[in-house]
Amino acid sequence: MVDRSLTSPVAMSPAERARALDAMASTELDVLVIGAGVVGAGAALDAVTRGLSVGLVEARDYASGTSSRSSKLVHGGLRYLKQLNFSLVFEALRERSLILETLAPHLAKPVEFVYPLERPGLDRAWVGAGVGVYDVLGAGRGVPQHHRHLGKRATLRRFPGAKRGAVRGGVSFYEGQLDDARHTMMLARTAASHGALVASSARVVDFLREDGRIVGALVHDLESGRHIPVRAKRTVNAAGPWTDEIQQMLGGSSDFRIRTSKGVHIVVPRDRIDSETGLITETEKSLLFVIPCPWSDNHWVIGTTDTDWDHDLAHPAATRADIDYILAQVNRLLEQPIDHDDIVGVYAGLRPLLAGASEQTSALSREHTVATPVPGLVIVAGGKYTTYRVMAKDAIDAAVADLPGRVAKSCTERVPLVGADGYRELSFSHARLADEFGVDLATVEHLLGRYGSAVTELREIIAAQPELGAPLGNSRYLRAEIVYAVTHEGALHLDDILTRRTRLSVETGDRGVLVAAEVARLVAPYLGWDEERVEREIETYRVRVEAELRANEQPDDRSADVVRLSAPDSRGIAGAPEGDRVSA
CATH class of the missing domain: 3.30.9.10 (D-Amino Acid Oxidase, subunit A, domain 2)
Incomplete structure (x- = not known):
């Protein structure tokens, strides 16, 4: 059996993101995956571990949609037994x-x-x-x-x-x-560590077409404003709830809808x-x-x-x-x-x-489907979080079915995610880790449950900057974890950190507002923010929280939606010019 473990995980830093986008712009990929929810991140990992060149683009943040808002369970599904769907269970x-x-x-x-x-x-x-x-x-x-x-x-x-x-x-x-947001982000990081090019804040705005085939996508970098044509032999749409929107971009009908x-x-x-x-x-x-x-x-x-x-x-x-x-x-x-x-x-x-x-x-099936509406494009839709790996495998199987040359079979059933390799051995060393980090055993347990064996990377950050070993405000998170979210885990905005890299947005009565300023100033040097940008990030997050709290008081979906959308989006405050649209 091939050893698929990793010894040097890639750090998903802002610089690595920029490098990935530059590389996508300058080469033709075997597979481009649209959407970095759990299925898209899983598809990127599946494809890259078959030896293919892979790009993964996400319009917002890793797991920012459905994949950070589940019931936090990996389960068979008792409700599907009532539907007599034994195969899915x-x-x-x-x-x-x-x-x-x-x-x-x-x-x-x-x-x-x-x-x-x-x-x-x-x-x-x-x-x-x-x-x-x-x-x-x-x-x-x-x-x-x-x-x-x-x-x-x-x-x-x-x-x-x-x-x-x-x-x-x-x-x-x-x-x-499991914590779904961290799991999905770790899937993307694992894909990157195996060689995939991954980038968040990279929105697909059109497809590239040649002779009736899809040959890639036009990607808008929401941080810089530039448009990047990304060419690929096969494109996989794993956009989840946005699947129908992507289908509309094709201008045609589909055999299914979401x-x-x-x-x-x-x-x-x-x-x-x-x-x-x-x-x-x-x-x-x-x-x-x-x-x-x-x-x-x-x-x-x-x-x-x-x-x-x-x-x-x-x-x-x-x-x-x-x-x-x-x-x-x-x-x-x-x-x-x-x-x-x-x-x-x-x-x-x-x-x-x-x-x-x-x-x-509640009566609709959680079965998934894979379709090829036009040559060069595969759509994967439906399914449930627990079966993401099967969905990803099926999507890549369809994508490579007619690629020239021999493509290896899926091997992700034996590809541990970043932090899994060596985790069990390290988990026996609580006392030593507590001494090295200068924290109590409960904090060590917290860190191991978030990073696994990658906790050693966090230890290196604290060794270089001991002040980052202190707690963030009154929370149980270390200040080093906030920095690490940017330097290693792909966070680009305050919202990414408070909502998905940590869960401060839902585990404190103030929804994370009280530590927002401290977080923003901790990461500002790593994201190149000046004081004006820091203040914009803080204010955008504060207004978002206020809008969500007001939406929670509304009587129906329509009024709640109007209130929630009154808040600005964090992906719209980078201040970058829109840039000229590149023709597809």
Whole structure:
């Protein structure tokens, strides 16, 4: 077996981004991937590890769309068992195992859930049957096996905060969890470390065409203003919710379309719900999860909703009705209910579902499809986060099917992400790492769960600048982590750091506003910001937070969308000229 581990991960710095764009402008790639969500980043990694020359461009930030706004789970999908979609569940459980055990053990962990039973006879039968199928399909798949039926007393030991008289038993089982934004960014960084050219803030504005074929794309660098024609033998559209927009750029129809479903989550302090495990329950519309926060021991993530969304794709907004719904559903289970005052964070994401005959998005399939609407272009759409690797493989299989010469088969099932190689060995050295970093053991655990073995790069930054070993404000993040987000993880704006490289935008009541100035001034030297630019970034972030909070008070999607879009976009404040449009 070929050793696909890495010893020298590429640092996705501003200089590396510029080099990647220059290289894309000066050569013909084998494959250009549009969209750096989890599927696009996975496709870039799949292609480059087959020995192909690859470019990956993203209009915004890595994982800035759906792939940073999920339920933070890698799971088989109990809801798909109810649809009798056993093949999708089996595929997801297999991929869950790979993520937990091989690809990203530093980022993904197994977590116990309890399904509280309110109707013990009926609920125990179908829930037990469902997770029993999990046991069979997922045997040996990365988590402790065999669900357990719990009586009322045992359920209350695991879930002391349960509403008395309502919860009358439970079923215990395991799923996997991860911080989706970091995982997707690490996929892109791993692709870059294997030789892919990757760039965020690089928006595709048109396709390049020759003799009826797609031969690349015209890319607008949103940071410099220049337009770059990027030529490629094959182009893969992995734009998720933006798939239909990219198809419209072709000027033709398609055999499928995307229907976007909005999923809203809230974040509350851990002490507001007294439970030793995560919780899952069925609602009249879907499933509701209470999930131990994957990036913080001090919070719960609660969601989700499942409703049509027909507004702005970049900034889906949660409404008062969405939040009220989540609170009502979770409070069915709680002796001490939670309310709006307990919420420290809210986020909304869009599921790119393949449109079907059903009028309800919750009934649409999470199967994916791969299509070639015109020669030279492959579109991959649908699917679910957990099965991103399969989607990526299928897309690249289609892209290279008629490329001249022999192209290697996909090998990503054995390609660990940056930080995975050596992680387990390093995780036995907590005491030594705590001494080297000058922090407590809890902070070491925090760092290993975010960076894995790449934590040694962070150690080098602190060794060179010891003052960066201090905490950021009152947070648990080190100041070095903020600098590292720019020098190694591709962050270009304040929003990238506070929302995706860290989760300060949803884990503090002020949504990260109180540390925004400190963060901006920490990274200014690495991004070339003067004081005027620093102030613009701070103000843009502050206004964004205010708009989101006001949107959360609106009664419906339309009014929430109008309020959210009143805030400026961080990708629009670079101050670069638009530049002359290059003819495609």
